[in-house]
Amino acid sequence: FTLGLASTNLALNAPSQGASAIKTRANQLGYHVVISMVEDLQLKSCRAAVNELIAQRVDGILINVPLETDNAQQVKQCCGNLPVLFLDVDPQANLLSILFDPQEGAMQGLEHLLALGHRQIALLTGPLESVSARLRYEGWLTGLTAHQLEAFSVLHGDWSSASGYQLALNLLNPPQRPTAILVANDQMALGVLRAAHQLGVTVPQQLSVVGYDDTEDSAYFQPPLTTIAQDFRLSGRESVNRMVQMLQHPQQTSPGSLLLNTTLMLRQTTS
Ligand code: IPT
Structure with missing residues (x-):
């Protein structure tokens, strides 16, 4: 299998660490990841990135691009029958996602x-x-x-x-x-x-x-x-695990969404 990752600007620390965690987990499981980067926050850019992944014949798509619910629904439609997992949408949305609360x-x-x-x-x-x-x-x-x-x-x-x-x-x-x-x-x-x-x-x-x-x-x-x-290593690992599960067992009901906890890290900038 090949996994596609559509990511927001990878010059930012959080999405680049997320992409790294996804690559690491996919490599461990023996899968390739192709990455397509979205240059701005416009819907059409995200759709273009997803279409680029589809053209490269990926088997499933992870989307780490911030999308309001309507837009995410539209992007999902572009993906046809491919499994899609969202990493930056509203937890209330009825979409398969792995998110921090x-x-x-x-x-x-x-x-x-x-x-x-x-x-x-x-x-x-x-x-x-x-x-x-x-x-x-x-x-x-x-x-x-x-x-x-x-x-x-x-x-x-x-x-x-x-x-x-x-x-x-x-x-x-x-x-x-x-x-x-x-x-x-x-x-x-x-x-x-x-x-x-x-x-x-x-x-x-x-x-x-x-x-x-x-x-x-x-x-x-x-x-x-x-x-x-936000534990990006954990979310990266979980998103690859779930995607691989959907690809290997397409007949089973797909795994549900996951809402991950955040943690206060106390260091030295508050008193
Ligand atoms: C979110 C980061 O918290 C923020 O620093 C910025 O990098 C942003 O991503 C880029 O879209 S984390 C995201 C998974 C909600």
């Missing part, structure tokens, strides 16, 4: 800051065209509302460390600063740490920072980043 991840970061006594909390989201960026943001807002709080301010980045840096320079400059910031991924948190350092704002004494992903470098940021871990 965005609600849980958002709450773990927020509850941690609240327990430390923070009330002036800024939010730095991913690009809201991304379904998981939107769901993490909504999770934070729901949690804040449940505690009768509002966000100190809301900034929208694009997942890159450059965006985290630029946005944090503006956020941290005025006399009124938040005491903490929830960041939707570790790369943007890296940019926030650099901006804080440049402005002389000490982390964690004057600003607490919580990231999201726990990709491999995050324990080596300065200070080591407190973050919400």
Whole structure:
């Protein structure tokens, strides 16, 4: 069998670690993986990537591209009878998927800051065209509302460390600063740490920072980043296992979707 992986921008840490985990597991089981990369967040780009995989005669398709439910349904249609597994859709959607619980991840970061006594909390989201960026943001807002709080301010980045840096320079400059910031991924948190350092704002004494992903470098940021871990090795392994099961036993009822837990990794950017 050959597996197809349609992936969002592999220059980003999380999808590249996901792709690596998928390759590793497929190699262990003796399967090939062909990868097609989607350059932007438009539906037509994702469809083109999937068609490219189909043209290469893959037997099943893994899709790690953020897709809102309607769009994911359309992409699934392009795949005809091939088994398809989604890695970045809404957990509520009626699609076969392996996902990390965005609600849980958002709450773990927020509850941690609240327990430390923070009330002036800024939010730095991913690009809201991304379904998981939107769901993490909504999770934070729901949690804040449940505690009768509002966000100190809301900034929208694009997942890159450059965006985290630029946005944090503006956020941290005025006399009124938040005491903490929830960041939707570790790369943007890296940019926030650099901006804080440049402005002389000490982390964690004057600003607490919580990231999201726990990709491999995050324990080596300065200070080591407190973050919400998503185990990409686990999701990669599980997605290949399930795909292979569907390919080897097409008659059996296909395995169900899987919602994986996130974990708060306590390091040194919060106090
Ligand atoms: C998600 C990452 O958390 C984020 O950092 C970014 O890399 C994004 O992917 C790219 O789409 S993880 C995804 C499986 C929800």
